[in-house]
Amino acid sequence: MADCIFCKIAGHEIDAKLVHETDELTAFHDLNPQAPVHIIIVPKKHIVRLSQAAPEDVLLLGKMQYAAREIAEKLGVAENFRLVANNGRKAGQSVDHLHYHLLAGRKMNWPPG
Ligand code: 5GP
Numbered sequence: 001m002a003d004c005i006f007c008k009i010a011g012h013e014i015d016a017k018l019v020h021e022t023d024e025l026t027a028f029h030d031l032n033p034q035a036p037v038h039i040i041i042v043p044k045k046h047i048v049r050l051s052q053a054a055p056e057d058v059l060l061l062g063k064m065q066y067a068a069r070e071i072a073e074k075l076g077v078a079e080n081f082r083l084v085a086n087n088g089r090k091a092g093q094s095v096d097h098l099h100y101h102l103l104a105g106r107k108m109n110w111p112p113g
């Protein structure tokens with residue numbers, strides 16, 4: 001997808017600090033971290049948001065969650081982390097390419113803002 005920042009990161013056209021990569025997924029440190037650990041997990045396939053995922057994406061979505069579990073372990077935060085998908089502008093989504101935020105390393109509040 002032209003002009004999609006996360007497609008460009010997944011395609012190695014722009015730099016990011018990668019922590020995990022498979023043929024279907026890429027995970028990298030957020031440019032503007034909101035916690036000591038703040039990782040963005042994206043599918044290489046351009047899906048705009050979770051509400052646009054299709055039945056054939058179910059396995060991919062599961063792999064994104066399992067990648068979160070593996071990355072949390074690798075970064076030593078497996079006991080306490082938060083996994084968030086902002087879906088739509090009013091929910092806080094600013095980049096229109098599906099992504100999960102993996103946040104850890106500080107106390108998380110509930111309810112979220
Ligand atoms: P959203 O607000 O869409 O849920 O999350 C997008 C996230 O992507 C934000 O936390 C933002 O800091 C991060 N982000 C936006 N552009 C870039 C970039 O070019 N590189 C990296 N590493 N993170 C980015």
Ligand code: ZN
Nearest residue numbers: 004007046097
């Ligand atoms: Zn994209």
